[in-house]
Amino acid sequence: MIVELISVGTEILLGNIVNTNAAFLAEQCAALGLSCYYQTVVGDNEARLLETVELAKSRADILILTGGLGPTQDDLTKETVAKAFGKKLSEDQHTRERIEEYFKSRGKKIADNNWKQAMVPEGAIVLDNDNGTAPGIILEEQGKTAILLPGPPNELKPLFSEQVYPYLQAKADRVIRSQTVKVCGIGESMAESMIEDMITGQDNPTIATYAKTGEVHIRVTAGAESEKEAMKLIKPVIKELKNRFQEYIYTTNENVTLEQACVDLLLANDLTISTMESCTGGMIAARLINVPGVSEVFKAGYVTYSNKAKRKVLGVKQTTLKKHTAVSAKVAEEMAQGVSLLTKADVTLSVTGLAGPDGGTEEKPVGLVYIGCSVKGKTKVAEYHFSGSRMKIRESAVVAALTLLRQCVLEYFSEVTFGNGKQKKNR
Amino acid sequence: MIVELISVGTEILLGNIVNTNAAFLAEQCAALGLSCYYQTVVGDNEARLLETVELAKSRADILILTGGLGPTQDDLTKETVAKAFGKKLSEDQHTRERIEEYFKSRGKKIADNNWKQAMVPEGAIVLDNDNGTAPGIILEEQGKTAILLPGPPNELKPLFSEQVYPYLQAKADRVIRSQTVKVCGIGESMAESMIEDMITGQDNPTIATYAKTGEVHIRVTAGAESEKEAMKLIKPVIKELKNRFQEYIYTTNENVTLEQACVDLLLANDLTISTMESCTGGMIAARLINVPGVSEVFKAGYVTYSNKAKRKVLGVKQTTLKKHTAVSAKVAEEMAQGVSLLTKADVTLSVTGLAGPDGGTEEKPVGLVYIGCSVKGKTKVAEYHFSGSRMKIRESAVVAALTLLRQCVLEYFSEVTFGNGKQKKNR
Numbered sequence: 001m002i003v004e005l006i007s008v009g010t011e012i013l014l015g016n017i018v019n020t021n022a023a024f025l026a027e028q029c030a031a032l033g034l035s036c037y038y039q040t041v042v043g044d045n046e047a048r049l050l051e052t053v054e055l056a057k058s059r060a061d062i063l064i065l066t067g068g069l070g071p072t073q074d075d076l077t078k079e080t081v082a083k084a085f086g087k088k089l090s091e092d093q094h095t096r097e098r099i100e101e102y103f104k105s106r107g108k109k110i111a112d113n114n115w116k117q118a119m120v121p122e123g124a125i126v127l128d129n130d131n132g133t134a135p136g137i138i139l140e141e142q143g144k145t146a147i148l149l150p151g152p153p154n155e156l157k158p159l160f161s162e163q164v165y166p167y168l169q170a171k172a173d174r175v176i177r178s179q180t181v182k183v184c185g186i187g188e189s190m191a192e193s194m195i196e197d198m199i200t201g202q203d204n205p206t207i208a209t210y211a212k213t214g215e216v217h218i219r220v221t222a223g224a225e226s227e228k229e230a231m232k233l234i235k236p237v238i239k240e241l242k243n244r245f246q247e248y249i250y251t252t253n254e255n256v257t258l259e260q261a262c263v264d265l266l267l268a269n270d271l272t273i274s275t276m277e278s279c280t281g282g283m284i285a286a287r288l289i290n291v292p293g294v295s296e297v298f299k300a301g302y303v304t305y306s307n308k309a310k311r312k313v314l315g316v317k318q319t320t321l322k323k324h325t326a327v328s329a330k331v332a333e334e335m336a337q338g339v340s341l342l343t344k345a346d347v348t349l350s351v352t353g354l355a356g357p358d359g360g361t362e363e364k365p366v367g368l369v370y371i372g373c374s375v376k377g378k379t380k381v382a383e384y385h386f387s388g389s390r391m392k393i394r395e396s397a398v399v400a401a402l403t404l405l406r407q408c409v410l411e412y413f414s415e416v417t418f419g420n421g422k423q424k425k426n427r
Numbered sequence: 428m429i430v431e432l433i434s435v436g437t438e439i440l441l442g443n444i445v446n447t448n449a450a451f452l453a454e455q456c457a458a459l460g461l462s463c464y465y466q467t468v469v470g471d472n473e474a475r476l477l478e479t480v481e482l483a484k485s486r487a488d489i490l491i492l493t494g495g496l497g498p499t500q501d502d503l504t505k506e507t508v509a510k511a512f513g514k515k516l517s518e519d520q521h522t523r524e525r526i527e528e529y530f531k532s533r534g535k536k537i538a539d540n541n542w543k544q545a546m547v548p549e550g551a552i553v554l555d556n557d558n559g560t561a562p563g564i565i566l567e568e569q570g571k572t573a574i575l576l577p578g579p580p581n582e583l584k585p586l587f588s589e590q591v592y593p594y595l596q597a598k599a600d601r602v603i604r605s606q607t608v609k610v611c612g613i614g615e616s617m618a619e620s621m622i623e624d625m626i627t628g629q630d631n632p633t634i635a636t637y638a639k640t641g642e643v644h645i646r647v648t649a650g651a652e653s654e655k656e657a658m659k660l661i662k663p664v665i666k667e668l669k670n671r672f673q674e675y676i677y678t679t680n681e682n683v684t685l686e687q688a689c690v691d692l693l694l695a696n697d698l699t700i701s702t703m704e705s706c707t708g709g710m711i712a713a714r715l716i717n718v719p720g721v722s723e724v725f726k727a728g729y730v731t732y733s734n735k736a737k738r739k740v741l742g743v744k745q746t747t748l749k750k751h752t753a754v755s756a757k758v759a760e761e762m763a764q765g766v767s768l769l770t771k772a773d774v775t776l777s778v779t780g781l782a783g784p785d786g787g788t789e790e791k792p793v794g795l796v797y798i799g800c801s802v803k804g805k806t807k808v809a810e811y812h813f814s815g816s817r818m819k820i821r822e823s824a825v826v827a828a829l830t831l832l833r834q835c836v837l838e839y840f841s842e843v844t845f846g847n848g849k850q851k852k853n854r
Contacts, residue, residue, distance in 0.1 A: 285730040
């Protein structure tokens with residue numbers, strides 16, 4: 001079954017916004033086992049939209065349109081699609097009442113042009129929109145299906161997930177399921193070489209690697225007649241990936257972030273953590289605190305950007321700073337230990353480095369970062385050489401810190417050793 | 428002059444990546460005064476790509492294609508466009524030498540299929556790619572222009588900005604220029620109502636408002652025969668916007684962020700700053716530290732997520748915490764003053780709030796945030812009610828904190844008063 005995506009909106013053509021809706025819908029359609037061959041963006045222009053809809057009708061079974069369902073004169077998706085499908089528009093009483101209620105509950109006055117949003121093509125299925133005034137619309141005609149959805153992502157996503165996805169699932173003759181294995185501490189080239197035989201040999205499931213900052217996500221995708229069948233194909237591949245990557249894998253759940261995996265690990269081992277950041281400026285603490293429930297483990301975070309702050313707040317020795325300079329393994333070590341003494345946290349993380357663009361020298365270039373991690377008094381310091389913009393270097397340092405945290409805690413508690421991308425369990 | 432954008436790549440159709448290239452190119456084309464009516468995404472499929480190119484040729488003057496210039500079998504943009512334009516491919520010696528050099532300098536072995544990338548359509552203009560092996564290509568034929576560019580954004584952007592933009596600028600018969608006024612501390616509805624007459628009355632320049640988290644960006648866009656003429660049209664509108672929004676405007680430079688404006692303000696008044704964050708977890712410090720040169724002003728940052736940390740690190744009174752609870756104006760005030768005493772910073776920011784999703788009560792719901800700012804010992808605390816996800820509430824709090832910081836410093840040093848969205852200068 002073939003689907004085509006049409007995004008309506010002049011603001012996309014002008015590059016004012018990035019078309020995230022298309023990526024969201026494309027991913028959803030792929031999961032539903034639908035084939036998508038074209039995505040088009042067209043402006044708020046009736047003639048061009050009509051041309052686009054006619055073309056899509058000629059080559060796809062399902063059309064999904066987003067945008068152009070608002071109350072203004074520029075909003076003409078419904079009218080145009082109705083025209084292409086030979087349908088008249090008439091007022092839907094249920095939708096009209098919902099629009100009235102929407103404005104009443106917010107204490108706002110209804111503008112006259114909002115009534116336009118209650119008009120729907122004859123015979124269409126109306127989908128209630130809980131986050132806006134424009135209802136979604138499904139039109140089935142001449143063996144084709146047109147699905148019209150609001151443009152704002154906070155209206156589109158719930159509507160699609162709750163109502164359109166089940167509708168399409170019933171139509172589809174097969175399903176596609178994926179499971180993602182997330183790896184940290186191994187580069188993309190290395191990771192790919194470790195599973196090269198698995199990638200080339202596979203047809204269903206397929207295996208694809210995606211490089212993220214400091215991480216590699218390996219997605220296993222299978223198509224089958226049912227979800228159960230698809231997962232049956234995926235399971236042995238996941239098992240083999242676990243065998244090859246072992247503790248470098250921090251989760252096999254698509255929705256779990258690295259920081260959540262770190263917080264879970266700390267909780268599981270009943271550990272508290274404090275952080276001491278310099279060039280990462282608070283980003284590590286911010287990521288940890290993004291995990292709901294982190295209050296059980298997080299003691300305190302410090303951002304000591306200047307040498308003076310490092311000395312005053314943490315007691316890093318003046319002699320150390322003079323001899324080694326702020327960006328050094330020795331200072332990273334003293335920072336990690338200083339936070340430990342100061343806060344009595346079981347685990348501490350420290351970062352000191354040169355994020356650029358200025359400040360680099362031949363001996364200490366931009367991108368040089370030292371990260372320290374101490375677990376129950378045992379401190380490890382690692383040296384890194386990152387590249388890219390100031391933001392990119394900082395982001396790389398944050399991921400490296402969380403990776404080091406994981407590795408140090410696992411090495412302390414689980415008799416696991418991390419080597420040069422290969423890892424052996426101590427038996 | 429009409430341009431059409433074609434993004435080639437199955438990964439976009441599958442929703443694996445968001446099509447940021449199209450947004451970048453669309454914005455560039457708009458600035459060049461080119462009209463864009465369609466954007467299309469098509470996969471690595473020769474028949475469908477050919478169909479798309481033929482359709483674009485029939486309705487646009489300039490085609491810009493990205494992607495599909497790699498060395499694998501799936502990469503067929505060049506071959507397909509050459510076919511559509513009736514051109515043969517032949518090896519470009521210059522490009523071949525560059526590819527050899529590219530691999531040699533990285534100490535890598537050239538795979539056989541890389542030679543494919545040295546093939547170019549006859550008569551094409553070859554654009555050297557400094558960040559990859561695939562050259563850009565400009566093909567002029569039959570009154571049409573096809574511009575083929577590599578997919579990876581870090582290769583596309585420099586190539587386009589340095590070589591394609593000037594090429595297109597020479598072709599264009601008019602230019603479009605924009606200037607953006609960035610406002611903080613006023614909501615979008617209020618901002619729009621303050622300039623409603625300006626928006627409806629204008630045709631060239633046009634005025635558009637864009638809501639960002641805690642900010643409103645107002646873009647003034649004018650079309651004219653030259654850059655000079657366009658800026659002449661824009662200037663009086665900017666002047667009027669400044670008149671209406673006054674100090675709520677933090678910059679009229681597209682590239683300046685709110686944190687940079689804050690750091691500039693601190694530098695201008697010779698002030699140092701320390702921060703104390705609870706639910707924002709380090710995000711405020713992280714944003715300030717993103718500004719190069721912030722080391723002149725930033726003293727220290729603290730992340731005290733738990734009550735204990737607030738007491739131990741900052742000396743917030745146990746009695747205060749018991750009486751008012753952590754999320755209160757009194758605690759925000761003591762936090763701001765505590766940091767001031769601890770670090771001797773001239774300016775301090777404190778945040779305490781409920782980011783959710785758990786932890787809210789009827790009296791203190793999720794989204795309730797108190798932000799404190801002290802300038803030279805004078806402390807102001809503001810109460811906020813944010814909504815949305817945990818991340819959204821935290822981001823809203825960060826922007827509100829930077830906004831409050833700006834306002835407090837301006838009120839102290841510039842005899843400016845901020846009221847309910849209206850602002851009067853003390854004379």
